[in-house]
Amino acid sequence: MIVLGIESSCDETGLAILEIDDAGVSSIRGEVLSSQVALHEKYGGVVPELASREHMRNLPVLCEELFDTTGISRKDVDGIGVTCGPGLKGCLLMGVTFAQGLGLSEKIPVFPVNHIEGHILSGELHEPTIKPPYLTLVVSGGHTEIILVEGLGRYTCLCRTRDDAAGEAFDKSANLLELQYPGGARLAGWADKGAPSARFKVPRVAREMEDFSFSGLKTAVALMVKRNREELFGDEKLFADVCWAIQDGIVDPLVVKVSREVNARRLPLVVCGGVSANAELRRRLTEKCRTVYFPPMKHCIDNGAMIAYVAARYLAAGTKPPHIDIFSRWPVETLSDFYGVAHG
Numbered sequence: 001m002i003v004l005g006i007e008s009s010c011d012e013t014g015l016a017i018l019e020i021d022d023a024g025v026s027s028i029r030g031e032v033l034s035s036q037v038a039l040h041e042k043y044g045g046v047v048p049e050l051a052s053r054e055h056m057r058n059l060p061v062l063c064e065e066l067f068d069t070t071g072i073s074r075k076d077v078d079g080i081g082v083t084c085g086p087g088l089k090g091c092l093l094m095g096v097t098f099a100q101g102l103g104l105s106e107k108i109p110v111f112p113v114n115h116i117e118g119h120i121l122s123g124e125l126h127e128p129t130i131k132p133p134y135l136t137l138v139v140s141g142g143h144t145e146i147i148l149v150e151g152l153g154r155y156t157c158l159c160r161t162r163d164d165a166a167g168e169a170f171d172k173s174a175n176l177l178e179l180q181y182p183g184g185a186r187l188a189g190w191a192d193k194g195a196p197s198a199r200f201k202v203p204r205v206a207r208e209m210e211d212f213s214f215s216g217l218k219t220a221v222a223l224m225v226k227r228n229r230e231e232l233f234g235d236e237k238l239f240a241d242v243c244w245a246i247q248d249g250i251v252d253p254l255v256v257k258v259s260r261e262v263n264a265r266r267l268p269l270v271v272c273g274g275v276s277a278n279a280e281l282r283r284r285l286t287e288k289c290r291t292v293y294f295p296p297m298k299h300c301i302d303n304g305a306m307i308a309y310v311a312a313r314y315l316a317a318g319t320k321p322p323h324i325d326i327f328s329r330w331p332v333e334t335l336s337d338f339y340g341v342a343h344g
């Protein structure tokens, strides 16, 4: 079965063609991605209306490119998987409208896919030996969740953020430190040159607290910048130490809570989402958890392959495509009801 995956939930337009055989073995036949970072950079964050228009422009061009480079014809496609949420509504609408147009003209079924389920299953996409039950840590600009995976569509969120996502905490702190958007990786680069210092400590949320919370960190960074502006921007050592403390303030609660779950349940861990690029997070998780797996970086960030894979798995299991709608919020715990199945 050949499945086209379409992702447009935020600022990346991603398409991929994936083939899955009767035994469930999948291979990516081709993929394309267009990032909008340069477009949103000057605004310091994603501008939803601009992002939607960019998706509208990109989708037909990228789709043609994908068919051309893979040599696969649209007539060969058995199913289209499209992200229907969670995400920015205007952006989702672009992907869904494009998918439905293509589906209608070529009589291809269109399958609604949850973006987070895409991230979750990116581990299984690459490493077929990973089988439920296992845990995933989804850490991106919009999500911070520890999820127990018990089967296709069977997810329990064990821990989520009450306010900002981990990537958002990186980016907002970087913004306060006047690092260019998206500043997460830049802040991490500075942090790697820093060390613990008595000058700045991020207030710790109680380690026992069940959920994550990163909004206090922002306030602490804002106050630090306000009170020490001149010294901070004039002293590279102090700047690097502040970045170290911020990174530690985000990474520490992630590692504490994830390793507690992983080791208590004796389950493997899959880490995905853009923040999984963070070297310190990778180092500490690898040190603290029994078995940890990071999908390749291009599939940790948003991409079309993970969306194609989710649709392929459901279609291969005989799931009928539910009615298409778009959802800005769409908890993964609701998926077994949504698809009306209880796969093992």
Ligand code: KG4
Pocket: 010, 139, 140, 141, 142, 143, 166, 167, 168, 170, 171, 182, 183, 184, 185, 188, 273, 274, 275, 276, 277, 278, 279, 300, 301, 302
């Ligand atoms: O998954 P992703 O590409 O997009 C979505 O949010 O869906 O994640 C992007 C996030 C941004 O917040 C970015 O700053 C963060 O991942 N990020 C990092 C690093 N690389 C990307 N955060 C910390 N350290 C990094 N090395």
Ligand code: ZN
Pocket: 115, 119, 140, 273, 301, 302
């Ligand atoms: Zn994502």
